[in-house]
Amino acid sequence: MSRHRVAVLAGDGIGPEVVEASLPVLDEAAGLEGVRLEWVHFPWGCDHWQETGRMMPADGLDLLRPFDAIFLGAVGRPDVPDHVSVRGLILPIRQAFHQYVNLRPMELLSGLPPVLAGRGGAPFPPESFRMVCVRENSEGEYVGAGGRFDQGSPDERAEQLSVFTRRGIERVARYAFHLADRRSRRLLASATKSNAWQHAMVLWDEVVEEVAQDFPRVTWRPYHVDALAARMVSHPESLDVILASNLFGDILSDLGAALTGSLGLAPGANLNPERSYPSMFEPIHGSAPDIAGRGIANPIGTLWAGALMLEHLGAPGAAARVEGAIRAVVAEGATLTPELGGRAGTVEVAEAVRLRLGDAGGAPPPS
Ligand code: NAD
Numbered sequence: 001m002s003r004h005r006v007a008v009l010a011g012d013g014i015g016p017e018v019v020e021a022s023l024p025v026l027d028e029a030a031g032l033e034g035v036r037l038e039w040v041h042f043p044w045g046c047d048h049w050q051e052t053g054r055m056m057p058a059d060g061l062d063l064l065r066p067f068d069a070i071f072l073g074a075v076g077r078p079d080v081p082d083h084v085s086v087r088g089l090i091l092p093i094r095q096a097f098h099q100y101v102n103l104r105p106m107e108l109l110s111g112l113p114p115v116l117a118g119r120g121g122a123p124f125p126p127e128s129f130r131m132v133c134v135r136e137n138s139e140g141e142y143v144g145a146g147g148r149f150d151q152g153s154p155d156e157r158a159e160q161l162s163v164f165t166r167r168g169i170e171r172v173a174r175y176a177f178h179l180a181d182r183r184s185r186r187l188l189a190s191a192t193k194s195n196a197w198q199h200a201m202v203l204w205d206e207v208v209e210e211v212a213q214d215f216p217r218v219t220w221r222p223y224h225v226d227a228l229a230a231r232m233v234s235h236p237e238s239l240d241v242i243l244a245s246n247l248f249g250d251i252l253s254d255l256g257a258a259l260t261g262s263l264g265l266a267p268g269a270n271l272n273p274e275r276s277y278p279s280m281f282e283p284i285h286g287s288a289p290d291i292a293g294r295g296i297a298n299p300i301g302t303l304w305a306g307a308l309m310l311e312h313l314g315a316p317g318a319a320a321r322v323e324g325a326i327r328a329v330v331a332e333g334a335t336l337t338p339e340l341g342g343r344a345g346t347v348e349v350a351e352a353v354r355l356r357l358g359d360a361g362g363a364p365p366p367s
């Protein structure tokens, strides 16, 4: 039996609710494939910040480093500034562990009422909405460089620098093209804004163009990010892999998740493809203070993130079981959380997924 040690950062708000509901499901899926997951919980987040002034201890990164993976719920609380919570925990992990790929599948699951109406009133076919965002996750707009000057004066000024490097763009572009090359449609859209952002995004376009030369089977083109956002709504069937910078990918993937029905469905993987450091898996949503504590948060994005983690850990059979069970429960439609029009709670949905894990090893995920 192979064994993997996973650091659990449940975090704040609905984070602990969706994580606690998901762990037994992932345990069982792994067990069915002869894999054992060993969870080690770290109580970091906004409570920790209130007690110690830090979201995680000073040696937090050293403590996480030896793990095979990190499983994260969400962080953030209304009484703690968001730049403190996100900058204090998530961004340092992504950056220190060179998790430069943020992989965010965006798929319309069969059985959900579509948010987008089909053209001419025809039902919207789920298979026409199947994208994955490859978001640059280590530099760009989120490097945190800049400052506030002359605070409080009428001349107050804020500078927020973005930093794009040839190496940083190249490695994430290579990952995205490689991924597109292995998918059936082999399409790639690169999100740019080189008409207005004449330094960073022109470099982005040049490097993407160079990397594209190595992938002649992939059909690709750049889109200005605003037009790409519109295209996700008007012509989702024309999109497959979306390559985007840190900020653009953040925005486009929330849009993609909302278009599939709920932010609560969408998973994310923060990958260090070289495996020199642990990768981190999380739902893309935040701590959802508006529904926290009520047991109604959708656990599917977290479960799906768990499937991405199982795949990364070398247990594709267990990953396929979780994904197949998610698809089965959603298609059945009897056990859904309220934001999808259902009446089930977090634990009930997770339990329904657990009960379907045994189904024929799970359906293989479509590409
Ligand atoms: P959010 O994702 O927490 O919530 C946006 C909306 O989606 C809310 O109406 C919420 O109820 C709904 N929602 C989110 N997850 C859901 C789920 N699993 N099931 C059902 N509904 C769900 O975004 P926000 O409100 O902008 O941010 C809240 C806090 O989370 C802030 O402190 C923010 O900084 C933080 N945040 C953290 C992360 C992270 O931990 N990775 C990501 C985004 C935001």
Ligand code: MN
Pocket (backbone or CB within 6 Å): 250, 251, 254, 284
């Ligand atoms: Mn986001």
